[in-house]
Amino acid sequence: MAVPTRTKGSATRPLIITLLATVVIAALGFAYATPYIALNNLKRAADARDAQTVNQYVDFPALRVSLRQQVTGLLERRLGEHSNGNPLAALGAMIGVALIGPLVDAYATPDGVAALLNGMPPRGDPGERPPAPPAVNNPPDAAAAPAAPAPGAAAESATQPATNTAPPQPPQTTAGYRGLNEFAVTYQHGAGDARYSAIFQREGLFTWKLAAINLNE
Template identity: 60%
Template sequence: MNHRSQKRLIALLIIAALAVAGYTYATPYLVLHRLKQAADARDAVMVDRYVDYPSLRVSLKEQVTELLMRRVDAQKREHPLAAIGALVGMALISPLVDAYATPDGVAALLNGLPPRGEPGETPPAPPSDATSGAPRGESAQSSTESAAPEAEHKPSPRTSAGYRSFDEFVVTYEDSGGHQRYSAIFERYGWFSWKLAAVDLNR
């Protein structure tokens, strides 16, 4: 192999390495885009590819429990009897987790609608539900109706996304005042695969 051929081979190897590095870096952004599209369309098969449901369930249970504990503590200081509602909510954590560890719940999380820890709460349909190809019918209609007040009175949150570490990618949702509301956390599974694995409610 002559000197020119060696230089060409080295250049090709460098280009290939840069392409692989660029794709590796971009994979969580691609996964986020694909997952949101699949969740909005209620494509359960595709959502399953990008969500670690067991890990998400554990995270949801921990986060909602902490959310309600903070609420109980605050309400005890202000109105002791008002804490009863939050205590009732704590007894219903498992149904809430079951409701959010679903394609509907994932769609809500990715559209700025996290769980609030209310008794009997279920994930509302996201604003894009009407045009996302979601199934029509009584259940879809009731979900849309329950989401209407949420969509009308709350502006869409601002989002930012980026790496927290080599194996963790975080999507942060902020309110109109720039205050962080909650985060959706993706974890690396292999070199090129990422899955939604946790949430941080931050409230």
């Protein structure tokens, strides 16, 4: 009785199916990771004030609209809280409403994006601007080194309370999908502090851009 022989095509078919399955799984994994990659790239570019790269990951027209809506809502809530209280506080909130435009202009910049992604959202204060980028810490040379203290100065300084110069703690951050086309990063400094979110929107299949914030999480 003749034994059926396997053709070359039938022998390679399982290999082709395995390769196709591997490609599909890899593509799905990459697609899932794309907003995390965009967030990482945007934060690094914003911290470095790399405007060209920031522009690739931020939908500035949409972010401006969102900033205006969110800051307006923030000041309206503040005005409502103080309507039966301190009239000066209410006046300050009203002044803040008039200054929304400059605040939005200040935060729709690489400096503003860096502040949003480092847990420093706008508070709606008059004249508010995002914090300036930190100065580069260059090691002091020998000529700039401070002079040695006098003999009695060490004992005197030891009696003075130490100044707390510890930098502020970074905010607690969580990130995840809120839908097929929306990805949010939520920031909170402490258990009792207010939360806010930076929201990325999908553009195309693999592209994500920062398009909105939510100051009332």
